[in-house]
Amino acid sequence: MSVTITQARPEGSPETATKELQQRVDRNRKRSNRASNLKREANRLCKQMYAFLQEEHPSIPQEDLNVLEKAGRQISSCATHALYREHLGGASPVEYIGAATCKHKICPVCNSERSKRLRRKWMDYLTANPKLLEEYDPMHLTLTVPHTAAHGFRGEQFYVMTLINIFKEMRRNVWFSGRPEVLPKYCEETGKLLRKGRDGIEGMVYAGEYGAEVTRNEHGMHFHIHSLVFVRKQLQNRNELHRHILLAWNWATMDQTATRQHFRPDELAAIKKGNKLLTDEDLAALVPQGSTLVGLESLFVMSDKRLGTSDKWDAEKRQWKHYVSKNNLKSLISGVMECLKYHFEPLALKKHGSPEYDFQLLLELLPKIFGKPLYQKFGAFRGVTELNINPPKDAAGEAAELLQDYAHEEVINPDTLEEAEREEYTYFVACVASVYHFNEHGLRPHVRRNAPRVYLDQARTMGHALRVMIDMSITKRE
Numbered sequence: 384m385s386v387t388i389t390q391a392r393p394e395g396s397p398e399t400a401t402k403e404l405q406q407r408v409d410r411n412r413k414r415s416n417r418a419s420n421l422k423r424e425a426n427r428l429c430k431q432m433y434a435f436l437q438e439e440h441p442s443i444p445q446e447d448l449n450v451l452e453k454a455g456r457q458i459s460s461c462a463t464h465a466l467y468r469e470h471l472g473g474a475s476p477v478e479y480i481g482a483a484t485c486k487h488k489i490c491p492v493c494n495s496e497r498s499k500r501l502r503r504k505w506m507d508y509l510t511a512n513p514k515l516l517e518e519y520d521p522m523h524l525t526l527t528v529p530h531t532a533a534h535g536f537r538g539e540q541f542y543v544m545t546l547i548n549i550f551k552e553m554r555r556n557v558w559f560s561g562r563p564e565v566l567p568k569y570c571e572e573t574g575k576l577l578r579k580g581r582d583g584i585e586g587m588v589y590a591g592e593y594g595a596e597v598t599r600n601e602h603g604m605h606f607h608i609h610s611l612v613f614v615r616k617q618l619q620n621r622n623e624l625h626r627h628i629l630l631a632w633n634w635a636t637m638d639q640t641a642t643r644q645h646f647r648p649d650e651l652a653a654i655k656k657g658n659k660l661l662t663d664e665d666l667a668a669l670v671p672q673g674s675t676l677v678g679l680e681s682l683f684v685m686s687d688k689r690l691g692t693s694d695k696w697d698a699e700k701r702q703w704k705h706y707v708s709k710n711n712l713k714s715l716i717s718g719v720m721e722c723l724k725y726h727f728e729p730l731a732l733k734k735h736g737s738p739e740y741d742f743q744l745l746l747e748l749l750p751k752i753f754g755k756p757l758y759q760k761f762g763a764f765r766g767v768t769e770l771n772i773n774p775p776k777d778a779a780g781e782a783a784e785l786l787q788d789y790a791h792e793e794v795i796n797p798d799t800l801e802e803a804e805r806e807e808y809t810y811f812v813a814c815v816a817s818v819y820h821f822n823e824h825g826l827r828p829h830v831r832r833n834a835p836r837v838y839l840d841q842a843r844t845m846g847h848a849l850r851v852m853i854d855m856s857i858t859k860r861e
């Protein structure tokens with residue numbers, strides 16, 4: 384069971400309470416705006432996909448085209464049923480509750496939902512288990528491999544699973560997980576078999592999770608691993624772990640087709656500068672054909688404003704990178720939330736610098752990522768079901784997930800900020816693409832005048848309304 388934090392009416396002075404309630408309203412409007420915009424993006428994707436399917440493609444097997452057509456059908460059904468709450472009287476303000484989604488890996492709406500759900504689960508988990516952040520240092524690990532436009536990585540253009548497998552292999556090292564034992568070990572006193580991981584050998588990483596990200600640049604498709612690792616506290620733990628990973632990753636990612644045959648002196652100097660535990664022997668052991676790009680850093684948040692003197696300017700994102708305080712649970716959690724943002728980034732499916740999707744690429748990529756776990760937990764998190772983000776099995780499961788995501792708050796009229804009684808609002812179902820938000824109206828949701836909406840007058844609770852909405856979407860799909 385995951386822990387749900389009920390947000391009661393904020394305490395404190397009336398001014399602070401009002402401010403917090405207004406923030407809550409603004410957050411909901413932003414979320415509503417995002418859902419509608421992403422659905423419109425999904426519609427553009429589907430429209431382009433159908434246009435592509437209309438053309439003649441003698442070189443593409445029919446079964447591949449069928450996969451694309453099926454994806455299009457699935458994605459076009461996404462978020463066509465969403466639940467809204469309408470307050471009666473006044474200007475009838477509307478709040479967005481949640482949508483029935485398609486769960487397709489390339490759906491813009493679903494990727495955003497997954498990312499948000501994952502962060503909500505982590506937020507609940509870390510709040511309920513504060514010891515985790517007291518006892519371990521969370522760090523953000525980024526791994527990549529050398530790749531070229533001509534050869535990809537080891538001759539493979541879509542090397543994401545290779546990358547994931549090399550990472551998996553690396554985690555088996557004793558210095559990492561402390562676990563791998565070739566021979567079974569028995570307790571000397573009792574003669575009992577000591578299970579893996581209980582033999583007293585501690586690795587540096589207690590637990591973690593990762594996601595694979597795809598980006599594109601002039602060298603073609605590029606895959607990274609973004610991982611959140613909980614590292615045992617000890618002096619210089621970042622440098623020690625970084626050293627281990629760099630040496631292991633460099634060897635494991637060796638690629639004979641790599642363009643780099645020698646290190647330049649300035650490259651070696653830069654590597655050495657990144658970690659003061661690296662010795663000259665370590666540098667001599669590095670192979671030029673393997674990756675030397677291993678990012679391991681304390682958690683940070685990206686901010687438009689400079690928050691501290693040690694903040695670093697990120698020229699690409701045009702934001703300040705602010706490292707969060709290790710001694711403050713709240714700021715550590717915000718760092719975890721930032722780290723998790725890098726999972727489920729929309730796959731880079733558009734032609735470089737253009738609003739057009741690249742369906743040739745999509746056709747090649749889809750079979751490579753279909754049913755593949757691009758997001759995983761490892762170490763002590765493996766059995767933690769609260770952090771699972773598997774799609775729910777049925778309508779009841781989906782309604783329960785949505786309820787957990789959004790039902791934290793008591794009902795407030797977004798205009799008056801007063802608590803609303805049950806008689807003062809109603810629920811309706813509409814497609815998120817029929818809802819518009821304008822900056823000049825503070826992103827207040829407007830439902831298009833003649834857009835179809837179905838009022839759920841029978842549904843008393845939000846849970847009931849969500850269930851009815853999801854049933855409606857399933858009936859539609861069938």
Ligand SMILES: [Zn+2]
Pocket residue numbers: 458461462484485486487490491492493494
């Ligand atoms: Zn979807």
